[in-house]
Amino acid sequence: MNATVTPDAESAITDIAQRHGLSRDAVLAMLLAVNNGGGTMAQFSIPELGGSGQWMRGGMTMVGNMFDNALKARVDALCGELSNLLATTTVFPPAPTGSSGGFTSNNWWPGDLGVPSSSGGQNDTRYAVFPGTRRLAIQVNGVTRVFDTGEHNIGGVQQQQGGAAGTVTFTSQFGTFDVSTLSELGARQVAETPVAAPAPQEIHHQAPASAPDAPVSSSPGTPAPSDDAASIVAAIESLAGLHQRGILSDDEFASKKAELLGRL
Template identity: 50%
Template structure:
C-alpha cells in the first residue's frame, strides 16, 4: 500500500479485518469502487471469487453466484469503502482527471479502463457504451445488454478486442458502431397518402387528375395477375440462452431500476423479453 497516507492505511486495514479479507484485496476493491464514483464497482479479485460487480443499494454479483456468504462479504466491504471515500476518511488521488479523459465528456466516468498495444478502452455501463481509442481516433460501440466484466487479448485491430460478459466472450466487431454520439429517439415518419399523420389524423388520398373519358370495352381490359407472394424466409432458430445467465441479468436490470437508471416500463419490457428465451 505504498503512496497511501497513514490515516488511509489505518482505515483500510480496519475495514479489511472487519470483513476478513487481506489488505491487498481491500485495496484492489477500493480502487474499483473509486473508479465507479463510489456507487458501483467492476472487479476481478481472486480472493473475492474472481470477476464480479457491485452497485450501491442494488445487486451484488460474484463469480460463485450461489455463494451468498461471499456476496454479503463483498457487499459489506464495498459499502464500507464507499462510505469511507465519501466521508473523507480514505483519500486517494483521482484515477483519471478531466485533462486525461480521452472519451466524450457526456459519458462521465468509466467503470473500468485499460490499454492493449496501441489502443485503449473504457466501459460505461450506465450509457451502454464501450469507447475505444486507437490511431484512427475514438470509436464508440453500443454494448446492448452486455455487462462487461473482463477483457481478452487483442488480436490485430481494435475490432479484434474481446470482452467477457454474462453471455461469455464476444468481440468488438459484434457490437453496433455508434460514433454519432449519445442515443436519440428515432423520429416517427409520416405515413404517405392514404395513411395517417403523426398526430393520428387520417391523411387525405391524392385525387388523380381527370382525363378525357374514354369508353373501353370489357374485353379490351387485360387480365391482371396478382403478384406472386414472396417466399417467406426460413425461420432462424434462436438458440436458448443459458437460464442462469438470464436470471442473473434480470437481477441486474432490477438493480438498475432501483438506481433510477431504468424506468419501470423499460424494466418490465426487458424482463418479458428475457423470460421469453427460457
C-alpha cells in the same frame, strides 16, 4: 495493484481492510469493481472472497459457492461500505494541471471523459472504459474514437492479436458486443487528445466473470425505483439464460427468481 487514490481514500481502505479481515489489495480491487459499476454493483474476481462473483446494492449477491451465505453477507457488507465511500469521499485524484501544451503521452483519451475504470491494449489498438460518463474510448493507429455505452455495464474485454477496433469485444449484462453496436460520438487524432486523470491499474484481455452478469444503473448514485425494477428484471433474464444452458438447476433458478421478484 497500482491504482492511485487520494490520501483520504487510502486511509479508509486501510481501515476497511482491517475491520473486514482482508488485505489492502483485495479491498482496493473491490473498490475499483464497485466504481466500475457506478457505485451500485460490482463484478469481481478476488481470491480472498471466493474468486469470481457479483454484487448488486440492495439485492443480489453471488459468489463462487452459491450456498456460502456467510461469504455472501461478507461481500454485501464490504461492497455496501465501499459504495458509501465512493459517494462521500473523493477517491481518485483530479486530473493534473500545467502539463506542457495540455497533452500527455501516457493518457491518450479525452480528459473530459474522467477516470477510466479499466484500460489496456495490444499493438496499435487501445481501449479505455469510463462508466461514470458512460463512454468507451478506442484508439487505432493514433486515432481516438469515442462511443456512448448506453446501458452497458462493461465487465470483460477480449481483443484479437493485431486487431482493429472491430476486433475488440466487450462483455456486459446484455452479453458480448463490439463497438459496431454503439453510437459513435467522434474521432480525432491522438495529438488533439487532451490530458486525462491518471488511470487506475491496466487490465489486459479480461475474461468475463463466471457468475451471471448483474444489470447496471444508468448513472452513478442512488437509482430511482424504476431503475431498480429494470435492474431486477435484467437480473432475472440473466439467470434465465444460465438456467437454459444447464448451469443453474430448476430449483436454483426458481428460488433466485422468486427472491428477485419479491423485491419488485
